[in-house]
Amino acid sequence: MRQQLIKSEKLKAVEQMGAAISHEIRNPLTAAIGFVQLLEDDYLSRQKRKEYLSIVKEELHSAEKVIQDYLTFVKPSISLSEEINVKSELRQIIKLLQPLANQNSVEILTDFSIIGFIKGDPQNFHQCLINVMKNAIEAMPRGGYLTISTEYNQNYITITVKDSGIGMTREQLERLGEPFYSTKGKNGTGLGMMVVYSIVRAMDGMIDVESEVGYGTIIQFEFPTITSILKVR
Ligand code: ADP
Ligand code: MG
Secondary structure, eight states, X not given: OHHHHHHXXXXXXXXXXXXXXXXXXXXXXXXXXXXXXXXXXXXXXXXXXXXXXXXXXXXXXXXXXXXXXXXXXXXXXXXXXXXXXXXXXXXXXXXXXXXXXXXXXXXXXXXXOSOOEEEEOHHHHHHHHHHHHHHHHHTOTTOEEEEEEEEEOSSEEEEEEEEOSOOOOHHHHHHXXXXXXXXXXXXXXXXXXXXXXHHHHHXXXXXXXXXXXXXXXXXXXXXXXXXXXXXXX
């Protein structure tokens, strides 16, 4: 009974969240449609046309950002439980983010332990680390180092994501993960870390964040390892 109550409350929260997010996507799309309609006018001046097009682009970008930060989170509720090869997943994620890193003159350094499998939904794991690494790169607009390292012991795999970026104040740290909390204005969604926290929770993991303004941020994850697999291989 109690269990059910908790479940239905959770479901409600997810539904409310979903409503808030579809709002976040619908608003910019509605704006974009409006401006596209204005663009249909044959007698529009060149300058107006340019202005409207740049608004359309901006609105579409902001809808796309919400989807990017949130995508795997709203998948059908059954999440897979598979073996995740941490090292190869991390390599894939880094490859995906390399263009963004290059854009910001960020050098990605890695130091991976030899072996490690964890249990969870690979897509969720992807989303979680992409959101965190994207934040790290975005915190270094004038370049820096993004260091990804893993450590492994019998019970846990530790994944550390360290940046030499702008860092966070105590207040920012406290609000991290709050839905829609962002210091990036139009460039942020404030959904990335909320999604990270919920995925880590679903994977029975832990997350620890340390940050210092002007020096950077260290985000450390701990996920339980699959020991049986280690014994077999
Ligand atoms: P968004 O990236 O869209 O702003 P997030 O939920 O991903 O939303 O992050 C929320 C806020 O946390 C960011 O706006 C930023 O202020 C702060 N933040 C997260 N990661 C870092 C980081 N590595 N360095 C500095 N600030 C960060
Ligand atoms: Mg983010």
